[in-house]
Amino acid sequence: MSxxxxxxxxxxxxxxxxxxxxxxxxxxxxxxxxxxxxxxxLRSAFGIGRGAKAKIIPVIAFAIMCVPAVVNTVGVAxxxxxxxxxxxxxxxxxxxxxxxxVAAQAPELVSRDLRSHVLPLxxxxxxxxxxxxxxxxxxxxxxxxxxxxxxLLLLYLGEIGQVGGGAAIWAQTRALIPxxxxxxxxxVLLASIGLALASLSGRRAYATGSIAICFFLSWxxxxxxxxxxxxxxxxxxxxxxxxxLVSPFTVLDGLRQWLGGTSPGPLPRPGDFGVxxxxxxxxxxxxxxxxxxxxxxxxxxx
Amino acid sequence: xxxxxxxxxxxxxxxxxxxxxxxxxxxTLIKILLGLLTPTSGRAAxxxxxxxxxxxxxxxxxxxxxxxxxxxxxxxATEFVTHLGRMSGLPPTAAKERAAESLRHVGLYEERxxxxxxxxxxxxxxxxxxxxxxxxxQLLLLDEPTIGLDPAGRAAMxxxxxxxxAEFGISILVSSHLLGxxxxxxxxLLAIDGGRLLRSDSMASFTQVSQVLxxxxxxxxxxxxxxxxxxxxxxxRDERALLVQIGSGETYDLVRDAVADLDxxxxxxxxxxxxxxxxxxxxxxxxxxxxxxxxx
Numbered sequence: 097m098s099x100x101x102x103x104x105x106x107x108x109x110x111x112x113x114x115x116x117x118x119x120x121x122x123x124x125x126x127x128x129x130x131x132x133x134x135x136x137x138l139r140s141a142f143g144i145g146r147g148a149k150a151k152i153i154p155v156i157a158f159a160i161m162c163v164p165a166v167v168n169t170v171g172v173a174x175x176x177x178x179x180x181x182x183x184x185x186x187x188x189x190x191x192x193x194x195x196x197x198v199a200a201q202a203p204e205l206v207s208r209d210l211r212s213h214v215l216p217l218x219x220x221x222x223x224x225x226x227x228x229x230x231x232x233x234x235x236x237x238x239x240x241x242x243x244x245x246x247x248l249l250l251l252y253l254g255e256i257g258q259v260g261g262g263a264a265i266w267a268q269t270r271a272l273i274p275x276x277x278x279x280x281x282x283x284v285l286l287a288s289i290g291l292a293l294a295s296l297s298g299r300r301a302y303a304t305g306s307i308a309i310c311f312f313l314s315w316x317x318x319x320x321x322x323x324x325x326x327x328x329x330x331x332x333x334x335x336x337x338x339x340x341l342v343s344p345f346t347v348l349d350g351l352r353q354w355l356g357g358t359s360p361g362p363l364p365r366p367g368d369f370g371v372x373x374x375x376x377x378x379x380x381x382x383x384x385x386x387x388x389x390x391x392x393x394x395x396x397x398x
Numbered sequence: 399x400x401x402x403x404x405x406x407x408x409x410x411x412x413x414x415x416x417x418x419x420x421x422x423x424x425x426t427l428i429k430i431l432l433g434l435l436t437p438t439s440g441r442a443a444x445x446x447x448x449x450x451x452x453x454x455x456x457x458x459x460x461x462x463x464x465x466x467x468x469x470x471x472x473x474x475a476t477e478f479v480t481h482l483g484r485m486s487g488l489p490p491t492a493a494k495e496r497a498a499e500s501l502r503h504v505g506l507y508e509e510r511x512x513x514x515x516x517x518x519x520x521x522x523x524x525x526x527x528x529x530x531x532x533x534x535x536q537l538l539l540l541d542e543p544t545i546g547l548d549p550a551g552r553a554a555m556x557x558x559x560x561x562x563x564a565e566f567g568i569s570i571l572v573s574s575h576l577l578g579x580x581x582x583x584x585x586x587l588l589a590i591d592g593g594r595l596l597r598s599d600s601m602a603s604f605t606q607v608s609q610v611l612x613x614x615x616x617x618x619x620x621x622x623x624x625x626x627x628x629x630x631x632x633x634x635r636d637e638r639a640l641l642v643q644i645g646s647g648e649t650y651d652l653v654r655d656a657v658a659d660l661d662x663x664x665x666x667x668x669x670x671x672x673x674x675x676x677x678x679x680x681x682x683x684x685x686x687x688x689x690x691x692x693x694x
């Protein structure tokens with residue numbers, strides 16, 4: 097490239113073709129590729145690496161989710177008792193925020209790729225068929241966990257900052273751990289259902305709509321069933337105690353109470369029916385994961 | 399549904415063209431080679447690896463450019479190709495460098511920082527090629543790279559493919575439904591139809607078959623047909639005209655003499671390239687003809 101002949105002024109702007117160079121460096125294996133895809137997806141779940149508009153919903157959802165923890169801290173500092181429990185947090189608010197977050201962001205992870213037919217480009221790389229949904233699920237699970245658990249940790253920090261003594265801190269910690277586990281169950285179930293529903297449509301609006309409708313309707317239906325069965329004068333009879341089986345949110349709460357959660361939830365205590373909530377949780381999870389896997393096993397390359 | 403049936407073929411390095419009408423099984427063949435579809439019977443070996451068992455390793459050494467649109471509109475070409483470089487197993491920094499290089503090689507410079515949605519069809523095709531190239535593959539599988547392009551765009555794309563094959567030292571399998579288009583750049587050609595192999599041959603022998611002479615007379619077509627047959631050619635009808643395989647330079651003289659001797663009003667005499675559909679229609683028939691000519 098040292099044989100420049102013409103006057104330099106006429107050569108500006110010319111990009112010299114230095115020819116093709118083969119890549120000699122290291123190549124990462126399948127596990128590293130899955131991690132890279134997961135990281136990419138986790139970022140997109142919060143709109144990172146995308147425009148400002150993509151960040152609106154995740155940021156607002158996260159901020160709203162943190163409000164009760166802050167309010168509780170302020171209340172406790174003013175001499176009040178702890179009003180927000182680790183295992184339920186603020187149930188209604190949590191349901192609402194999670195519906196909005198999952199409905200808005202699950203399509204961001206999977207529907208966009210379906211819409212623009214990018215999948216063949218993934219499947220023609222050294223990945224297996226189910227690696228793609230696995231990476232997406234892992235990423236979305238982490239995103240939901242962040243939304244559910246970080247407010248719990250804030251709540252915990254607010255509490256232990258104001259209680260004195262090792263025993264009190266230990267009591268707080270013991271209460272926090274079941275709360276974190278409940279959050280994990282929420283993240284696993286909601287992320288799976290959300291992605292499975294979102295993967296059915298390449299159209300974002302349809303995907304978001306189907307998730308929102310599915311969650312809202314089942315949630316409303318559970319409330320309705322509880323109301324109807326309670327009005328029969330049965331109190332917390334069998335009907336009311338079973339009414340929660342129709343919605344993922346009430347199933348999660350039934351599971352919590354069955355496993356020993358003590359804070360009052362939206363359901364009457366399921367009592368002997370608790371095990372049904374455990375089974376329903378597993379069934380819903382299996383259906384969502386099975387649906388997701390089937391979708392991507394079938395998804396054509398073309 | 400059977401897309402490919404009893405297809406046995408062997409392809410060496412260099413640029414190989416895969417021609418066939420729409421629905422002939424070109425895309426299916428490419429997907430089997432990538433290990434994305436499993437053949438119900440038989441096997442495929444790519445880069446010395448079995449497509450059934452070693453799909454992952456094959457795909458690590460291959461770049462694939464699909465036929466249809468596969469680009470998200472709302473990311474820049476740089477971001478997109480970098481991400482797919484990562485998906486090909488490149489470390490982050492290498493992916494960035496290779497993405498920039500691949501995009502430069504396909505002729506996208508400043509445009510690569512713009513969102514893909516703003517690109518022309520030609521530029522989109524280049525991005526599709528760049529993402530196939532980003533992992534520095536040993537083999538490129540290009541499914542209809544010129545689809546949807548205008549003539550200038552087609553020429554540019556073919557030139558690019560030809561350069562990648564010749565200068566980059568990457569073997570290429572390129573499919574098209576237009577023989578006339580890819581025969582300019584191929585070393586070897588495969589023709590398939592209805593999932594069956596029609597021909598697999600070096601480019602030179604293929605071109606020979608595809609050269610025909612079209613003779614059209616205002617009247618007396620049947621007479622001319624008989625006369626040409628009597629002179630040792632094997633004419634066949636194409637609507638109102640007759641087609642004759644061009645064996646050597648003598649063919650022209652024979653046709654000219656036949657028309658002159660019969661005193662027929664010659665309307666048209668042109669050298670034509672057989673369209674690939676014609677090659678399919680009487681493929682077997684044609685093979686027969688070539689063999690006979692070989693013996694003569």
